Amino acid sequence: xxxxxxxxxxxxxxxxxxxxxxxxxxxxxxxxxxxxxxxxxxxxxxxxxxxxxxxxxxxxxxxxxxxxxxxxxxxxxxxxxxxxxxxxxxxxxxxxxxxxxxxxxxxxxxxxxxxxxxxxxxxxxxxxxxxxxxxxxxxxxxxxxxxxxxxxxxxxxxxxxxxxxxxxxxxxxxxxxxxxxxxxxxxxxxxxxxxxxxxxxxxxxxxxxxxxxxxxxxxxxxxxxxxxxxxxxxxxxxxxxxxxxxxxxxxxxxxxxxxxxxxxxxxxxxxxxxxxxxxxxxxxxxxxxxxxxxxxxxxxxxxxxxxxxxxxxxxxxxxxxxxxxxxxxxxxxxxxxxxxxxxxxxxxxxxxxxxxx
Amino acid sequence: xxxxxxxxxxxxxxxxxxxxxxxxxxxxxxxxxxxxxxxxxxxxxxxxxxxxxxxxxxxxxxxxxxxxxxxxxxxxxxxxxxxxxxxxxxxxxxxxxxxxxxxxxxxxxxxxxxxxxxxxxxxxxxxxxxxxxxxxxxxxxx
Numbered sequence: 001x002x003x004x005x006x007x008x009x010x011x012x013x014x015x016x017x018x019x020x021x022x023x024x025x026x027x028x029x030x031x032x033x034x035x036x037x038x039x040x041x042x043x044x045x046x047x048x049x050x051x052x053x054x055x056x057x058x059x060x061x062x063x064x065x066x067x068x069x070x071x072x073x074x075x076x077x078x079x080x081x082x083x084x085x086x087x088x089x090x091x092x093x094x095x096x097x098x099x100x101x102x103x104x105x106x107x108x109x110x111x112x113x114x115x116x117x118x119x120x121x122x123x124x125x126x127x128x129x130x131x132x133x134x135x136x137x138x139x140x141x142x143x144x145x146x147x148x149x150x151x152x153x154x155x156x157x158x159x160x161x162x163x164x165x166x167x168x169x170x171x172x173x174x175x176x177x178x179x180x181x182x183x184x185x186x187x188x189x190x191x192x193x194x195x196x197x198x199x200x201x202x203x204x205x206x207x208x209x210x211x212x213x214x215x216x217x218x219x220x221x222x223x224x225x226x227x228x229x230x231x232x233x234x235x236x237x238x239x240x241x242x243x244x245x246x247x248x249x250x251x252x253x254x255x256x257x258x259x260x261x262x263x264x265x266x267x268x269x270x271x272x273x274x275x276x277x278x279x280x281x282x283x284x285x286x287x288x289x290x291x292x293x294x295x296x297x298x299x300x301x302x303x304x305x306x307x308x309x310x311x312x313x314x315x316x317x318x319x320x321x322x323x324x325x326x327x328x329x330x331x332x333x334x335x336x337x338x339x340x341x342x343x344x345x346x347x348x349x350x351x352x353x354x355x356x357x
Numbered sequence: 358x359x360x361x362x363x364x365x366x367x368x369x370x371x372x373x374x375x376x377x378x379x380x381x382x383x384x385x386x387x388x389x390x391x392x393x394x395x396x397x398x399x400x401x402x403x404x405x406x407x408x409x410x411x412x413x414x415x416x417x418x419x420x421x422x423x424x425x426x427x428x429x430x431x432x433x434x435x436x437x438x439x440x441x442x443x444x445x446x447x448x449x450x451x452x453x454x455x456x457x458x459x460x461x462x463x464x465x466x467x468x469x470x471x472x473x474x475x476x477x478x479x480x481x482x483x484x485x486x487x488x489x490x491x492x493x494x495x496x497x498x499x
Contacts, residue, residue, distance in 0.1 A: 049415075054398070054415060054416050054418065055415060055418070056439070058438075059439075082398065082416060085396060085397050086395075086397040087397060087398050087399070087416070088397045088398065088399055088419060088435070089399055090399065090400045090401075090402060091399055091400065092402070093404045093411045094401060094402065094403055094404075096403065096404075097407060097408075100481070102480055102484050103487075110491055115488045115489065116489040117484050117489075118487040118488075118489065142483050142486065143486040144479070144483055144485070144486055145482060145485040145488070146482060149481055154407050156406075156407075168404075168407065169408075169409060171410040171411070173410050173411065174411070175410065175411050175412045177400070178413070179413075179416075189405055189412075190405065190411065193405060197415065198415060231372070232399070232437070233368075234399055234435065236433065236435060238423070238433060239364075239433060241364050242364065243367040243368050243371065244367070244371055244372060245419055245437055246371055246417060246436065246437025248401070248437075250403075250414075254406065271406055273405055273407070276414075277415055
């Protein structure tokens with residue numbers, strides 16, 4: 001039974017007015033601007049773009065401001081906005097080998113051609129609070145070194161040349177699209193990668209960690225982690241050729257994992273893959289580990305019953321907007337449902353006390 | 358990159374800083390819209406393992422526009438972001454480049470290309486400064 005109850009309008013209106021006031025905070029403190037959030041909270045902006053599945057730093061910064069820094073709420077705003085826009089088309093697949101890298105490291109090859117480039121990383125910091133950031137002051141300029149740009153080929157391509165790792169053969173198959181059709185299982189790898197790249201970072205981190213601790217272990221090395229910008233190119237129908245329509249920052253992680261092989265096939269390393277919007281390396285590494293764990297069937301491995309191997313479990317629970325929508329709805333009025341439960345428990349108790357008499 | 362090739366100049370205009378493009382173009386020449394600037398998205402694809410089968414990463418916002426100059430030449434643009442002025446300026450320069458390439462090459466595209474290569478070399482120089490130079494310590498065992 002559904003009973004409409006009215007009477008909350010004034011309370012809701014006033015709650016929203018108070019929310020707006022709280023969002024602004026103390027009026028004696030200068031208000032945050034969108035460019036400030038975009039520039040100085042860049043990693044939060046990147047996370048909102050990755051999980052909001054829409055690359056637009058200004059909109060992500062606006063969403064963070066509107067959501068008072070609640071990133072899942074901000075991601076929700078971005079997902080909602082995205083649905084209002086027409087889609088003009090699909091890019092040609094980005095070429096990550098041609099990335100202008102700001103960071104590129106390998107945990108497997110010390111002397112990788114192109115070198116190990118640390119970039120603007122938190123690694124090797126001491127994780128001590130820097131109280132100088134509480135005072136105003138500009139940091140010293142980052143040092144520069146001159147050298148001609150060198151190509152930075154994918155490190156795994158060297159293993160590939162020797163046949164030591166499974167190939168990632170080129171294909172132009174049109175991938176299924178989660179934003180256009182509901183998730184159907186079993187999913188192929190392309191659909192899983194789309195779900196993982198927009199998945200909740202915390203959920204993926206937990207699952208990836210579980211594989212390292214033995215729940216679907218696949219012993220991953222980070223073969224290569226790279227962050228940088230790539231051009232986005234799209235075929236323009238009116239012109240009949242493809243043009244660059246912009247440039248975005250991506251994080252790519254390729255893992256080298258333990259072997260497949262048989263009596264007839266020589267042993268080969270296997271791969272996991274992560275590719276995410278922005279500088280989001282924890283997410284990209286997690287994605288690669290979970291991608292690899294989900295490939296157990298294809299690689300002829302045992303189902304250990306581990307959560308990270310369970311495609312239905314992972315794909316049905318990795319989206320934080322679906323999750324928070326269902327979770328948070330239980331705080332909304334359920335008066336009638338609960339009334340039914342109350343009636344039931346009273347009847348049960350009455351029946352029990354009659355029996356006792 | 359040969360900027361006299363249309364796909365290259367269109368790419369440079371799409372990646373340009375909108376304010377800088379507006380400044381270089383100055384007053385907009387007379388034009389009429391065949392398709393007024395419109396905001397939408399493009400789904401960006403990557404490849405599994407960097408080289409394999411395509412998959413969808415997520416969308417980017419874009420603005421596209423088609424217009425006609427007084428000369429009758431038609432200009433197109435599709436640029437990242439939601440800036441309608443950027444899309445308009447890019448389509449105007451696309452049309453101008455078809456009419457008199459030499460003039461607008463020098464006035465608009467060369468400065469934009471210089472901006473792009475400057476910011477690329479700045480990033481490269483900073484990245485280069487964080488490149489690890491391994492050395493091995495001599496150990497006293499043998």
